[in-house]
Amino acid sequence: MTSLPGPPGLLDALKDDLTFPLAWGTSPVRDLARWRRAARAAVEDALLVPAEPALPYDPVHVPGPEGDGYARESVTVTLTRRTRARGVLLTPHGTGPFPAVLLLHDHGSRFDIGKEKCVRPWYDDTRLASAEEWAARHFDGRFPGDELARRGHVVLCLDALGWGERGPLVYEEQQALASTLYQLGSSLAGLHAREDQRAAAFLAGLDRVDARRVAAVGWSMGGFRAWQTAALSDHVTAAASVCWMTGLKQLLVPGNNTLRGQSAFHMLHPGLARHLDLPDVASVAAPKPMLFLHGERDPHFPADGVRAAYDRLRTVWRAWDAEERLRLEVWPGRGHTFDSPMQDETYAWLDSVLHS
Numbered sequence: 001m002t003s004l005p006g007p008p009g010l011l012d013a014l015k016d017d018l019t020f021p022l023a024w025g026t027s028p029v030r031d032l033a034r035w036r037r038a039a040r041a042a043v044e045d046a047l048l049v050p051a052e053p054a055l056p057y058d059p060v061h062v063p064g065p066e067g068d069g070y071a072r073e074s075v076t077v078t079l080t081r082r083t084r085a086r087g088v089l090l091t092p093h094g095t096g097p098f099p100a101v102l103l104l105h106d107h108g109s110r111f112d113i114g115k116e117k118c119v120r121p122w123y124d125d126t127r128l129a130s131a132e133e134w135a136a137r138h139f140d141g142r143f144p145g146d147e148l149a150r151r152g153h154v155v156l157c158l159d160a161l162g163w164g165e166r167g168p169l170v171y172e173e174q175q176a177l178a179s180t181l182y183q184l185g186s187s188l189a190g191l192h193a194r195e196d197q198r199a200a201a202f203l204a205g206l207d208r209v210d211a212r213r214v215a216a217v218g219w220s221m222g223g224f225r226a227w228q229t230a231a232l233s234d235h236v237t238a239a240a241s242v243c244w245m246t247g248l249k250q251l252l253v254p255g256n257n258t259l260r261g262q263s264a265f266h267m268l269h270p271g272l273a274r275h276l277d278l279p280d281v282a283s284v285a286a287p288k289p290m291l292f293l294h295g296e297r298d299p300h301f302p303a304d305g306v307r308a309a310y311d312r313l314r315t316v317w318r319a320w321d322a323e324e325r326l327r328l329e330v331w332p333g334r335g336h337t338f339d340s341p342m343q344d345e346t347y348a349w350l351d352s353v354l355h356s
Helices: 010-017 032-047 125-138 144-150 171-183 188-204 221-232 263-267 278-283 303-319 340-354
Strands: 060-063 070-080 083-092 098-104 154-158 209-219 238-242 290-295 326-331
Touching (some): 032 188, 032 221, 070 144, 098 188, 098 221, 171 188, 171 263, 209 221, 221 238, 221 290, 290 303, 290 340
Parallel strands (some): 098 209, 209 238, 290 326
């Protein structure tokens, strides 16, 4: 296969037409603060799901057994007028307020677990078995949420729609779910974005949390969600994204997973590419501290796309005179993973930006 699917040449031509006119450096707006407001407004419009900042969270907390140096609890919160989500909340022992991490789970085509991919479940033996298998496959057997709590962070991780207790979806149902939401004037990716935005605000508002030190962290689709939330939420003050950053044109190549029309819908905002490239959206977060890690052999993100994205990110942070706040790394020999060395790098970076 040498071209994109569909009528010969049509999609390739449309791809060539993309110029990303609202991107920094292309946009006629030369004031960084004004550019950021305009770019964020374009993203907000593409979500299709309205913001509801005054909506009460109505949280329900249920204590769990003590962890290793931290308290566990389940928490259920209202995220939109139509959705509530259950998650886990971990709080370090000691005297707060603490730095905090909004931990965002991946896609992975595995829907029976969501938050359990990131935090070891204590409430369901079946999910525990699935979670341990997932952690062994992708995280060297470690649960990032538990690691972060042991290191002094409040951690919140919620199920996204379709995963864990809000699912499970079946792989082939994703397109139908997204299509139905579009027909209802809504958006699956927009709903995820709004829910993550609300989750960040809820976390930052907890008495136990230092609202000046709240990071969004994720791997794979969770990495996409992390930089997206940093771009859309003033409550997020830093973000770490592992294995999800690329230029859009380099992503839309024959054989890439995003063209299958299933998992892509969780990250697809209709019409946004007419205005901004993917790294342009992430750059709305500048000049916040941001970490992007990528595996050199990651099959989902071609190397040329990662290089193009990193160049665009670097340009914006440099314009803010804040290049030292942006760390861009490609790990030799790594694939689509968040193994122990990559985790340790991320945790050390978080310490440097949240504990300083």
